[in-house]
């Protein structure tokens with residue numbers, strides 16, 4: 001038990017925080033604020049509440065900020081030992097848990113849960129303990145603590161032991177693995193993960209499908225009584241888009257400038273198939289390119305008349321597989337351009353440098369939005385493009401994206417592994433009559449805005465306190 005309590009009444013815990021620092025050569029620090037649903041959601045509680053966001057120092061800049069006492073009110077960064085952090089984040093969270101929940105293993109050779117895995121697991125435990133201890137120390141009596149994601153699956157259980165008085169919520173932003181896939185994990189680890197989440201009063205998910213998968217894992221791994229005995233309630237909160245922010249932001253001059261540049265790259269009178277992703281293994285960018293190639297092959301009438309605008313921003317570059325995947329995306333895009341391109345037409349316009357204003361410009365320009373992940377917790381791009389697009393867009397959507405639960409009816413739904421099927425869906429999207437496209441876009445946008453980030457956050461807070 002922690003004897004001295006802090007005073008925070010609402011606490012959020014996540015690996016990546018709302019701010020990150022870069023260390024300049026002269027030793028000075030530059031701060032960069034992040035966006036995203038959680039940042040926007042937390043702003044809903046306003047400044048009157050005593051709120052604290054506990055996050056990890058991600059790199060040298062953040063560590064320097066912690067050591068120099070530089071920070072923002074309401075944000076506590078944990079300076080976890082870099083080796084422990086790397087094992088927990090790269091080793092366990094992103095190379096094991098992410099792979100399990102997104103079903104990314106090539107199972108003939110992996111996963112291998114060996115001594116190295118066990119060593120990294122000890123770091124994952126230490127990382128989760130560091131968060132739980134910081135939260136336990138900062139939380140006021142009976143405070144609400146909202147713990148985010150697969151990085152922190154053990155933290156609810158540890159925190160429950162330290163502070164039984166707290167109201168603890170956990171939110172999974174990823175899918176949850178089907179039971180047979182989840183059981184690839186060693187039994188004791190699978191059990192520990194589930195018991196970790198059952199330390200929460202509420203375990204929350206983005207869709208009913210992921211919530212059901214979690215329940216099934218509890219039943220199979222821990223027994224039918226485990227969930228009722230723990231008293232953990234399961235919640236589903238389908239995070240939506242912040243339409244007011246996006247629409248306003250998408251009409252600022254920097255976006256207009258990029259829209260002009262993008263139009264010039266595409267060329268006059270051509271249709272666009274737009275995708276915007278982190279270059280993440282689960283996003284299925286390569287099969288998206290192959291489907292586009294198939295479209296040009298089986299429907300040659302589209303040659304010179306369509307451009308695939310693909311933004312694939314770097315992600316998790318510490319992991320070799322992600323670097324290889326990034327190379328493969330570039331190779332396939334290059335090949336399509338080499339085979340089909342002409343003097344006046346570049347079939348694939350690929351950009352790799354993260355630029356939010358240019359992403360919004362592409363959203364505005366999209367005739368077709370391609371969102372074809374292998375598996376995805378939600379996929380907010382699928383919700384953002386219909387909200388922002390100027391002339392309405394047709395959405396080609398993977399049935400494995402969480403967003404399918406809300407958007408499926410008005411999208412052209414694809415099996416993400418089926419390249420021929422995806423090519424045909426792209427064709428149907430391109431020929432969709434303007435009237436139908438407009439009507440569908442309206443309904444897609446309405447569904448996308450149903451639960452904006454602030455309400456998403458407050459809904460959870462109320463349910464936790466209620």
Ligand code: F6P
Nearest residue numbers: 015016094149173174315316377
């Ligand atoms: O999907 C889970 C998630 O945590 C998202 O909330 C976020 O977009 C992404 O993964 C972050 O990944 P990283 O912090 O490793 O870049």
